[in-house]
Amino acid sequence: MTSASTNDKLIEVRDLRTYFYLYEGIVRAVDGVSFEIRQGRSLGVIGESGCGKSVTAQSIMRIAPEPPARHVGGEILLHLGPNHNGEVIDMLKLDPRGERIRSLRWKEISMIFQEPMTSFSPLFTIGNQIGEAIQLHLPDLSKKQVRERTIDLLGRVGIPQPKRLIDSYPHQLSGGMRQRAMIAMALSCNPRLLIADEPTTALDVTIEAQILELIANLQQEFNMALMYISHDLAVVSEMSDEIMVMYLGLVMEQAETGEIFDHPLHPYTQALWRSIPRVEGGQDRLVPISGTLPSPYNLPKGCPFYSRCEHRMPGICDAVRPPMIEVSPNHKVSCFLYKSEP
Amino acid sequence: MQTSVQSSEPSSPSAGLSDTALLEIRGLRKWFPIQKGFLKRTVGYVRAVDGVNLAIQPGETLGVVGESGSGKTTLGRCVLRLYEPTAGEILLRDGERVLPVHELEGNALRAFRRNAQMIFQDPYSSLNPRMNVLETVGEPLLVNNVARGKELEDRVTEVILQVGLRVEHLRRFPHSFSGGQRQRIGIARALVVRPKLVVADEPVSALDVSIQAQILNLLKDLQAEYQLTYIFITHAMSVVRYMADRIAVMYAGKMVEVAGKESLLTRPRHPYTEALLSAVPRTTSGRNVKRTVSAGEVPDLANLPAGCVFHPRCKYAVDRCRVEEPELRPVDGQLVKCHLAEQLSLTGIGPSPNGAGRK
């Protein structure tokens, strides 16, 4: 969305592995994910339900519940701005309940959660809860100023009658209003990185367009970086400079937005494109991707998409994991059908 | 199509049910009190649903779309008696009988609830955190004395496989699932008792396109097999186009347009429907298509404008619209709540060869 005004790295995720140790077995929710996002840029993340998108985001924020979660490998490097002499922090090395991480959450990295009810307590009004987030980072503001700022924020995310609704409890709002209140809370401290996990699923298209515009404007104004997780491919394409496709805790393909829509390379990406319902209609039956998913407790040692892939090559694809290779500049794919650029 | 919505005023008390309808809603209202101060004095009402009339045929899918906060969830909850309506009637055909759903109590209400299920918009808060998947999905079977023990486990297993979950998931608790997996637990719970009527509130919003396709196909197959009737609430126009027979458009607690899906989407008759459709994203090519954001304030449900509720935002509004509320009335086989429905020529979603989008 925004022009690449800078090459400054903001966040680098390298070979992240986050596992859940459950009674029934180990869920390898994120199993070697790498990417980076520069200031002012946006990365779209898509992939099958349960493939590890939210857990990746939670790992960056260090809010995956530990236990049962454990970050068994990798690093998440956050580059702090010039105000901090360009310090680089490995988020995985911080104490998840410590002082340091609390000073970074919301202010440096902020998140819009997939399910707004997870982030609001039912016992307090939304105004109280958003106000608290503001107060945390702007302790000098008076009560009245905090309230004014909250009302202003609620208005900017399209909550009607913010003066009245600021005093609502979460259950008194519609699904979409709750989601917008969540967005207001996430934006309250002008974060440098915003992680938006399905931020507009409960919104009608008009309000959605308004929210997307607001996020795009914040990116422009504050050079905010964006990680945008969504199943809505049209919206992802609208919001992202680059897109990363995940499957079973791994990255299958990554490329610039236009490129990946015009030339999807990975068989999973291609199959995904085919199952999109079209708003223009004319589909008698949608075609889901056929085949069964492997057990989450027992992932294959070869390509994770093997059991559903129409191009699978027995003896090759099921023997080892296909490495991530760069097929053309900035277009990476993990599949044995392709060779790296010579 | 059937002219199955009646004109604005509710008709005589629950005499019979019109022709073939499975469900009929007459003059339905749900007003939430706005309370102030320590004494919780009521200072006004949020008119979340305000005089809705609808009839739904057996085996039909009625799509419900409309602005966030327009009352869709409230309508769905009232129909299933999860909210007590403030006024109005809800009639359901049950064989030869007509059930006055709005008056049911005790055993009759429980029997009704078995046949009428809801898929909730917010799966997180609708699932009990202390019940695992087997217990959650099995509960409706147990409380309705449909199955227990081994048979219960078999039925639960069957339905969770249908929604793309796994046997290994049966003993896990809701918090240990992804958003889309939780949504599917809610779907499985609603479908396990083989209800006749399902209110599906944004049932596939958290699902990727492939699993979404699987679930939508499942809902269609069950409908074909058991003559299920759906009230399907969604923001995703492509989904409603795939699923619905007719579409109802809500705005500020009222139905502003009801029509067969093709005519509504390609040739809307109400200015709000046009505005809604113009905002649908229509590209996956990566190139940005600018969407129209309709101007003006979202209506205050506690303080609705006089005349047509849409007039402050309507670009076609004339003087009459500011004083006189239009009726929901038949125009060319569609039902439209607009004074100018005959004159206006509005734009819908035209077929475009390379466009695609979920919403």
Ligand SMILES: Nc1ncnc2c1ncn2[C@@H]1O[C@H](COP(=O)(O)OP(=O)(O)OP(=O)(O)O)[C@@H](O)[C@H]1O
């Ligand atoms: N707290 C938890 N305990 C155990 N397992 C978990 C927990 N949270 C997530 N998982 C598992 O980790 C995997 C990845 O989950 P994640 O929430 O990241 O998926 P997702 O890609 O965000 O999916 P969706 O699109 O459905 O939201 C899933 O298999 C899920 O069941």
Ligand SMILES: Nc1ncnc2c1ncn2[C@@H]1O[C@H](COP(=O)(O)OP(=O)(O)OP(=O)(O)O)[C@@H](O)[C@H]1O
């Ligand atoms: N329990 C409640 N108490 C007070 N007001 C409520 C309650 N539930 C809903 N409302 C109000 O009623 C209106 C309609 O809400 P509803 O949830 O039906 O909207 P919706 O059309 O489903 O919206 P969305 O698309 O955002 O889910 C909103 O203004 C909401 O604030």
Ligand code: SF4
């Ligand atoms: S590596 Fe083999 S199985 Fe995996 S996606 Fe490529 S062709 Fe298919």
Ligand code: SF4
């Ligand atoms: S009645 Fe008037 S204000 Fe209302 S939708 Fe029609 S033209 Fe617009």
Ligand SMILES: [Mg+2]
């Ligand atoms: Mg998720």
Ligand SMILES: [Mg+2]
């Ligand atoms: Mg709703």
